[in-house]
Amino acid sequence: MQLDLLFLWVIIITMLKEIFTNLIGNAIVASGRAIKVHNLDLYAKNGFEITPEQYMVLNMIEDDNPPSQNKLCKLLCKDKSNMTRIISVLEEKGLITKEQTQKNNVIKITDKGRILRAEITPIMTESRKNYLKDITQDEMYTCIKVLNKIQENLELER
Numbered sequence: 001m002q003l004d005l006l007f008l009w010v011i012i013i014t015m016l017k018e019i020f021t022n023l024i025g026n027a028i029v030a031s032g033r034a035i036k037v038h039n040l041d042l043y044a045k046n047g048f049e050i051t052p053e054q055y056m057v058l059n060m061i062e063d064d065n066p067p068s069q070n071k072l073c074k075l076l077c078k079d080k081s082n083m084t085r086i087i088s089v090l091e092e093k094g095l096i097t098k099e100q101t102q103k104n105n106v107i108k109i110t111d112k113g114r115i116l117r118a119e120i121t122p123i124m125t126e127s128r129k130n131y132l133k134d135i136t137q138d139e140m141y142t143c144i145k146v147l148n149k150i151q152e153n154l155e156l157e158r
Contacts, residue, residue: 038127039127042123050090057083057087059121066106066107067106068101095112
């Protein structure tokens with residue numbers, strides 16, 4: 001009888017772990033999707049000529065230390081083909097220039113890009129404040145720590 005009860009508890013705990021694991025994955029995906037939809041709506045409402053994804057690239061370009069295309073891929077966790085597409089669009093809109101060096105492409109922001117970035121940044125900053133309200137520094141730290149551990153675990157599997 002006690003062995004059956006112990007076996008039942010093991011099964012229940014295993015099922016709860018599986019449910020919890022699924023909940024974490026679903027929460028990550030749902031939060032990411034909610035932020036993406038929120039930002040797309042915000043960009044449309046403000047009439048910005050670029051997407052949030054393209055803004056992230058613009059925002060990573062420092063005037064005094066322009067990054068390479070490869071560095072942008074690493075910083076923003078984008079594959080090369082996706083980054084090439086984003087850079088092409090930004091270049092066509094006159095927001096960046098791409099200078100080919102011996103080793104790679106260096107991405108520089110134009111005056112037009114700086115103006116647009118300066119217009120979008122305060123709106124994005126306020127938006128982040130709104131969707132991160134009531135979340136403490138400790139909660140943010142814990143969330144980032146957990147997400148980093150998940151990434152590390154997945155990288156170890158490769």
